[in-house]
Amino acid sequence: MSGSLWLKRPTTDTPMPMIPRPRRETAPGAPGAGPGPGPGHDTRIPDALADDPLDELAERIGALAAVAVHPDEIAAILESDGMTDDHIRLTYGRADSFELAEDLYARVERRHPAPQAPPGGAWPAGLAGCLLRGLVFALPGLAYVLAAPLLAGEQGRFGLPGGTVPLLAGAVTGWVWNQALAHRAYTWLGLGDRPAAARALLLGAPAGALAGTAVALAAAAPGETPAALFAAGQSVYLAAATVLLVLGRERALLCALMPLAGAVPAFRWDLPDLLRAALLLTALTASVAFAGLVLRPGARRGAAGRGGPPRAASLPYGLFGLGSGLLVLHAGVGDTLVGGAGAVIALTLSMGPAEWLLHRFRGESLTRLRTLATAREFRRAVTGTLVLCLGGYLGVLVALTLAVTLAWPGAPWSTLPRLVTLLLIGTVLWLGLLLQAFGAVLSAAAVCLLAAAAQTLEPAAGPVAAGGAAAVLAVLTCVLLVRPTAHRL
Template identity: 50%
Template sequence: MSGPLRLLPGEGGSLPALPRQRKGNRGRPSWAADPIDELAERLMEPVSAAVHPYEVAALLESDGLTGGQISTRYGRPGLFTLAADLYARVPRHYPEPPPATDPWRPDSLRCAVRGLVFALPGLAYVLGSGLLEGARAVTGLVAAGLVAWAWNQALSHRAHLRLAAGAGAAHRTLRLGAPAGALAASATGLVLAGPGEAGAFAVGQSCYLAAATVLLVLGRERTLLLALLPVAAGAAATLWWRPPAAVAVAALLATVCLAILAAAHGVRAPGPVPAGGAPGLSASLPYGLFGLAAGVLAMLTGATDPYAVVVLTLSMGFAEWLLYRYRGLAVAALRASTEPRGFALRAGRALVLCLGAYVALLAAGALLTGTGAAPLLGLGAVLWTALLLQAFGVAWPPAAVCLTTAAAEAAAPAAGLTAGLAQPLCRTVAALVLLYLACRILGRPTAHR
């Protein structure tokens, strides 16, 4: 034969265009090229993506082939025989799916705003420092803050659970829980600080924290940022002159009142509240205990190095951004993995990457402020890893580790250990334990469902 050999579709070089099959029912000569090859070439892309000959049969039927055409033109007894022949001739080729969007893509602007609303309340202590004189005042303020942190952490978790049942259920939880938490924290501050300026400051702090919790649960960070403007402006003024006590009190009261009014406005609509279906109150207990432990650890850090707490507070926005980033990387790891071990390695790599980025930021902050790096980096690693586990519904292990760490640091002086030794030691051990738990738990594909 003088012409080139006829190749199967998809093999060898490009083939010359074949003439269209003439219409009619005349049989083809025995020496003519097999028209099934022409059909396979025309339908190569959809046939190559088929996973069963039945898909090819449906494709041919939708193409308008009749039984007469199949028998006379292609020499096959029926549709399914022709489909099986086509399926066998065309190599399988499954196109890659289009790149999926990241469902956990972080909102950088929102994280930045949340970072600001976490950091700006610290300016209230700069503005109201003249109202806090004596050890009793500081004790009352710290105790009220610890009660508020624990309560509001549990309340936040409870409200988010109720959001699944509707906004009305979450609003009801916040309407009842936020005032109760503010009352408990205020009472603690008044008992320990006593009536007077320090006690009033503790009450204002408790009310603000309760209102801020409501606004953060409702996703109204910008409203909270606006409420913080009086305190921010008053604290900025202290760079040039010392505001009188009346001006400082007015700025503090303005922020507290604005936050309370915004929170009350946010939960004003009652909405339908479904009966039952919510987890028990004990489900939020570990979140409250974690809030208490985190508050104690921050208090112990601030007692020896206040600038470390400032750096930690300023880093909270980036910490939240990294939590979202890890979840996005974990979803990408799920899509790229074909077996559990490969996913575990990719998830572990993402965890180390995100935790390393956060620790690097804290190290830069410690370098700029001249604060002790070891206690700050340890505390940051503990809190970020614990928050990551909580984001996946793992509540008791991080709460237990943080409570144990806080208790060990608080008892260290009685054992003759200084804070400079006890804090890095306890926090390093806690961070390693939490990192191990995170790798074990989050290395399972089922944890990311």
């Protein structure tokens, strides 16, 4: 999972309309005034017949009102310009900004600009990049295949294989820390300050590696030292991978992970322990080296730039990483460490197409925003796009699950009930990522954490918890994202 859906706000500011002033009246006897009226008449005579102030306002903000798909958008423009309800009642004779916005919406003709055609090959190139990210998300799973004989030991705790607890503890700690760190770095990138983003990663990535290592060592029981050491290397890798993914170095990360392809023969033949350890250490060393190279701009003095975004703003993203990570772990629990990794591999591989479909949903929604004239049409179009994108993602997840099932015939998670649970978890992840991309990360994190807590307390309730979470996120998505204002940049 990544935060690549950050979209910058427009760099040009649209000038807001000036509030029209009432026309001045001319007193009798003043230069240019006509003869005074007779007795009993009003002594004030307007110098000219004033135009309707609403016409003048419609002319001033016509360019903005013409592209609005709902009166609420015009009301937001009026309020941002400082128009109070008292001013609107005195000047325009309407009760408030919403009534004035409805009149303007009805008076101004819709003039949506034609959507710009995407550059040639934009979607295929975007798809290739997202598939690459999905591949580098899944390749680290081969490290568990290589390390399985090295970690083999006595039966572990909680009915899990030996060494699983420190591995999971270190992994979850890394997910939480690195999700929050990635958000902070992406925020710096959104501000156009790449050296400051590198500086944030330079300070945060080693701290995350130390935190994951400390938690894994603390969770290790006697006899689980090899697993704790592997978890320490896993924490270091997660920190390096976060740096490379945030800074757009997916190809470098792919090159660093290539030694893990040596795990493929391990599915059929027994490899020497020395070779297994060498492949793991080579991939880890290459990942750290590449991360160090791309962090050089952050090492310069003064690279931190301004004060930066508040650190508390990154906390919900860490909580979302915790909840989604726990759900993925529950999906991958099997009778063996390797067997249980099959579902995780299917989910992680699907994150590449999922990311592309998230981009596709955003692009289609923005196109509809420019071409449709009413809020009802927009809601209908966005709902259809949402159903198609979610359905496409679940179709990809089913195909990947079947492919991995062929590689692991008879895996404990390949039964129909577990497949249904896997699809429900996939729905939760995709909708959660979609809400996160539109700023509703706290709601997505809360739902994922509740579902993960329910599965942890009662593993048999996994399908119910995942189904409930998917239903809640679907309702939240339909409520939030069918509004035109949610798609304004």
